[in-house]
Amino acid sequence: MISGLHASPIFITFYSLGFALSGLFFSQLMGSLTDRGYPVKQLFIISVLALFLAGLAFSFCHRPVEALVIGIFLMGPGNASIPLLLSMIRKHSLTSGLNATRLNTQMRSGVSIVWIAGPALAFVFADKFGFTFNFLASALLSAMTLLASQLLLPKSKKKVDTGTAKTAQASKAPITGMIWALGAVMMLANLSNNMYLTIMPLYLVKELNLPASFPGFLLGATAIMEIPVMLAAAHLAGRTGKELLIMIGFLFAAVYYSLLQLATNMTELIVLQFFNGLFFGIFVGLGISIIQDALPERSGFASAFHSNAMRTGMMAGNGIAGLMAQLASFKMTLLVPLLSVCCAALLMLFVNRSHSAKSVQ
Known part of the structure; x- marks a missing residue:
């Protein structure tokens, strides 16, 4: 434009x-x-x-x-x-x-x-x-x-x-609080990912003085890795359960965002993509199925609800990234994705426990 x-x-x-x-x-x-x-x-x-x-x-x-x-x-x-x-x-x-x-x-x-x-x-x-x-x-x-x-x-x-x-x-199947909570989980997790995608290239080039082409290499490496992770997650979900597996994915994200604060060279950053690929592959592979399983009678609404939660997270992540980058360094801004994915994990844990308690009753 x-x-x-x-x-x-x-x-x-x-x-x-x-x-x-x-x-x-x-x-x-x-x-x-x-x-x-x-x-x-x-x-x-x-x-x-x-x-x-x-x-x-x-x-x-x-x-x-x-x-x-x-x-x-x-x-x-x-x-x-x-x-x-x-x-x-x-x-x-x-x-x-x-x-x-x-x-x-x-x-x-x-x-x-x-x-x-x-x-x-x-x-x-x-x-x-x-x-x-x-x-x-x-x-x-x-x-x-x-x-x-x-x-x-x-x-x-x-x-x-x-x-x-x-x-x-x-x-007219009701949209319960659990559905909204699951939507918030997807929104928070995608917020963290999109904030990372926005700030990471600037951080690597402006503050770590790495080559301008290197962020693109990292993103490509992660994208290639996430594909087999998605397919493997679908097989594992039948044994472990989707909710537990996606929480493990959030744990990988928390490890990645934490270690990102300590990494200073290209070798360390390349190795860390292992955790990022595991997180995003599990998250995008299972997120839609979790929402659809929660609303089995309304697959159309559930699919749109998931996509809109993801899109809202993307919009919020981009907006917060710009605001935080004005107020703090790029490195400090990368702590926000860590906070966001931790909130997503805690909320997912709460939803999972509430669902388990209702099933027992």
Whole structure:
């Protein structure tokens, strides 16, 4: 926006806020619609269609205000695509007798692979061919996804007649305090991760005087490591339980953020990525399944709720990172992720004990 549309820095804030709030709204709306019986495949296609139109619209965008409208009314609905996909996976696993946790982690590992390649390719293409090429490429990928969805995904029908009362009852299943607490756990854990992602590169380059390329190497190494960890976590969860395993993941995060305060050279930082990869692989691999298990009758709402909790944590982490960096050093700011993940672990422990006590009763 700054380079191509000459937008002011403050406008980026407005765009980011509008885009984020729109994503929260549409994700929750479409998730609730699936629980009321609307075909999840059709909603998913609508969401991907919004991404396709956004890619085309951005390629012809010439003013910042146009980008804002596209971000709110097209990218917002497009943000619902991943929660809807997670809801489809949940429903498919239940009807087919498959392990939902393993299916979720397999899908999420695919997202991680895209995150490894996608941003790097986007910067390369933007540098060589310009921003318009990137937007048209994203529209093409969305069109391919639309075609594949229409041809490969099973048909889903809206529930009517005898299923209407049951569907309505399921869509009104209460959102208990435990659900909100689990959402807070996901928000706090993702807050810690996004604060770390924001501050860590600045800390390594500005305060430890390490090469500017080194933070990118660390992030890539962690991303590669988290994929097998996700898949392994799905297998282990059946033996240990998801809640216990995710608390162990938070413990790995606390160890990592603590030792990060002591590491001063590249070798130490590379070794520490072992703990970071274990934490994030377990967290993103099991988080969605924990929320869905807590709301088995409302998989659409649960998937959107998890995604929105993660997105809220990301927004809060980025905001707190900027504020703390103004008030303290980057090294001191990296203590906030440690505090946040410890709070997530304690809250998860409380939820787990409360659930166990109710089960006994």
